[in-house]
Amino acid sequence: MKTRTIAWVVGLIGITVLILAACGAAATPTPTTAPTKAPPTNTPVPPPTNTPAPTNTPVPPTPTPVPSADNCVACHTSAETLQKLAETKKTGSAETEGEG
Amino acid sequence: MPPLEAWEKVFIGSDTFLKDVHNTPNCIGCHGGQPGTDDKVAAHKGVVRDPSADKGGVCANCHGEIAKTSATSLHYTINGYYTILGQRGFDFNDPKKAEIFDRHCTSCHATCGQCHISRPTSADGGLVKEHQVKSIVSLSDTCLGCHGGRVGPEFMGKNPGVPGDVHWTKGINCFKCHNMTQFHGDGTLYAHRYDGKPAPSCLDCHPDAAPGKGQVMQHNIHGDKLDCRVCHSAGAYKSCWNCHVGLDKEGLPYRKLDPSVLTFKIGKNPNPTPDRPWEYVLVRHIPVPADIFGYYGDNMLPNWASVPTWKYATVHNIQKITPQNKDCKNCHGHPELFLTEKDVDPAELEANRAVIVTEIPK
Numbered sequence: 001m002k003t004r005t006i007a008w009v010v011g012l013i014g015i016t017v018l019i020l021a022a023c024g025a026a027a028t029p030t031p032t033t034a035p036t037k038a039p040p041t042n043t044p045v046p047p048p049t050n051t052p053a054p055t056n057t058p059v060p061p062t063p064t065p066v067p068s069a070d071n072c073v074a075c076h077t078s079a080e081t082l083q084k085l086a087e088t089k090k091t092g093s094a095e096t097e098g099e100g
Numbered sequence: 101m102p103p104l105e106a107w108e109k110v111f112i113g114s115d116t117f118l119k120d121v122h123n124t125p126n127c128i129g130c131h132g133g134q135p136g137t138d139d140k141v142a143a144h145k146g147v148v149r150d151p152s153a154d155k156g157g158v159c160a161n162c163h164g165e166i167a168k169t170s171a172t173s174l175h176y177t178i179n180g181y182y183t184i185l186g187q188r189g190f191d192f193n194d195p196k197k198a199e200i201f202d203r204h205c206t207s208c209h210a211t212c213g214q215c216h217i218s219r220p221t222s223a224d225g226g227l228v229k230e231h232q233v234k235s236i237v238s239l240s241d242t243c244l245g246c247h248g249g250r251v252g253p254e255f256m257g258k259n260p261g262v263p264g265d266v267h268w269t270k271g272i273n274c275f276k277c278h279n280m281t282q283f284h285g286d287g288t289l290y291a292h293r294y295d296g297k298p299a300p301s302c303l304d305c306h307p308d309a310a311p312g313k314g315q316v317m318q319h320n321i322h323g324d325k326l327d328c329r330v331c332h333s334a335g336a337y338k339s340c341w342n343c344h345v346g347l348d349k350e351g352l353p354y355r356k357l358d359p360s361v362l363t364f365k366i367g368k369n370p371n372p373t374p375d376r377p378w379e380y381v382l383v384r385h386i387p388v389p390a391d392i393f394g395y396y397g398d399n400m401l402p403n404w405a406s407v408p409t410w411k412y413a414t415v416h417n418i419q420k421i422t423p424q425n426k427d428c429k430n431c432h433g434h435p436e437l438f439l440t441e442k443d444v445d446p447a448e449l450e451a452n453r454a455v456i457v458t459e460i461p462k
Contacts, residue, residue, distance in 0.1 A: 066125060066126050066128055066129040067128055067135035067136070068126075068128075068135050068136070069126040069127035069128045069129075069133075069135065070135075071135060071136060071137060071138055071143055072126075072127035072128065072131075072133060072143065073112075073118065073127065074138070075138070075140075075143070076110055076111065076112045076127075077111075077112050077113065077115075077118075079107065079111055079113065082107035082110065082111055083105075083107045085107075085140050086105070086106040086107040087106065088106045089106075090350070090352060091224065091352075092224075092352060092353065092354070093347075093348040093350070093352035093353060093354035094348070095348045095354040095356070096354045096355050096356065097354075097355075097356045097357060098340075098343075098355070098356060098357025098358065098359065098360075099249045099338075099340070099357060099359075099360055100222075100249055100355060100357060
């Protein structure tokens with residue numbers, strides 16, 4: 001019984017292979033054209049153009065933990081405090097003369 | 101521009117800026133400094149006055165493209181100084197001389213913050229409008245902070261007896277002619293401000309003024325021989341003489357300059373190029389004597405005479421009808437309008453050979 005089953009399966013596979021082979025042979029090959037050399041073309045080189053001005057694409061700042069600046073704000077929004085703490089530093093010489 | 105008191109320079113009187121997107125990183129995020137203390141010295145430890153100073157600095161976090169090109173702009177590089185002083189022989193490789201240059205010549209270097217937030221350092225700094233970040237900068241505080249000596253007065257008609265620029269009187273301000281690339285750079289490192297095409301060119305708005313392109317006989321006759329300003333400058337403009345720099349007794353840098361003089365002189369174009377082909381241009385005297393750095397030593401500019409002291413000038417007092425263009429005879433045959441040998445200090449003759457007019461047009 002087992003031998004018969006095996007023989008039956010083998011036979012079935014063989015038939016299937018034969019059918020597929022026959023179909024493959026019957027298929028018409030797709031005609032292909034021999035590659036031809038495209039004639040050289042003079043591709044016009046576009047004249048140099050001015051690079052457009054870079055656009056300003058805003059990139060959101062990466063949030064980084066920054067300590068509170070409440071102390072800065074408290075002082076720099078108070079005219080009274082600033083006047084009290086202001087120091088006038090000399091940055092230029094009194095000897096400077098003339099327009100500029 | 102009235103000077104600001106020390107406290108006014110850093111005063112933020114309203115919350116407009118504090119609520120603005122530019123305050124997102126907060127004070128310490130941009131300027132550094134220390135939180136949690138009311139002590140002035142302790143709070144300012146590590147503070148960076150201008151965090152935009154190095155190629156845009158913190159501004160580059162959001163405005164990367166602009167920061168990138170701005171680092172090539174003449175406002176940032178001040179290449180004009182390096183180029184011309186270099187031609188005159190100043191040795192930037194000598195550390196002592198480089199320090200002198202830094203001390204006296206680099207306050208004109210502009211950063212993002214010096215245009216958009218504060219007055220420029222050369223105008224002694226200080227917030228323009230309570231730290232608000234102005235996309236359109238203040239003409240009086242910003243542009244004239246640096247260009248208020250010569251260009252400003254001639255443009256606004258403040259030189260006695262000379263009308264201002266017609267563009268100004270018609271409401272055309274700096275930004276209408278000078279486009280953004282002239283402030284933010286275009287990615288090209290120019291050697292000086294007259295390197296490359298005129299920007300702006302008068303012909304950008306007046307194309308029919310080009311020779312052969314319109315009906316105005318004078319434009320067609322003069323062709324490319326004259327810079328537009330030769331005919332259309334409304335009159336005299338400032339020339340300066342004798343700038344000297346040094347250190348005072350306290351070690352602070354000083355600059356001494358003779359009073360300016362109004363001059364109008366047509367000179368030869370010292371460097372005709374395809375972009376600036378004219379034979380004649382306006383020239384003004386610039387205040388760079390051979391001994392400008394004489395306080396520090398002799399012969400600091402060994403090639404001083406290689407660059408004219410009467411310099412090609414793009415004068416900003418344009419009018420359609422001017423004294424010299426009213427009639428052909430108002431200019432032709434008038435030696436007083438031209439820079440001749442007798443106008444030039446004998447000590448400067450060699451430096452100015454290229455601009456001196458030897459034959460007055462008849």
